[in-house]
Amino acid sequence: MNPLNHKKLLLSKWTAVKPVAKQKHFLVSRVIQPDDPADAIQLVEIEAVFSKATQVIAWRELQDSSVWRQGWV
Template sequence: MNPIHPKKLHLSKWTAVRPQAKEKHFLVTRVIHAEALPGSVQSTPAVEAVELEAVMSKRSQRIDWRELQDSAQWRQGWL
């Protein structure tokens, strides 16, 4: 399991374990936060998802940020 802190996700680099369409290296270009509930005491809304951009093709995809913790699918950094 990849240890990840949600606050350090933006602009982090990832390598797909099983590349598809020659897309292996990805960059987190956007962190998507859950909507804060009115009257909530949380100062920062929780992270809900991230937008990954393939380095070669510039194609973007949105995934749940917890999927990055699965070391069978993702490796942190560009390997």
């Protein structure tokens, strides 16, 4: 499990363990704020470096070391 602090997610770099369609390296391009500011952050938008495609995922998914590695490996 990757140690992770949700406050340091923005612009962090990630490598997919199993790349799909040449999308291996990703950058957290946006932290999606909840409607109620008292609620905790749940979602982030990641952008593929190669294709610039974006997807929204739960930020806690990045802690799964079988799917993601922190940094560009």
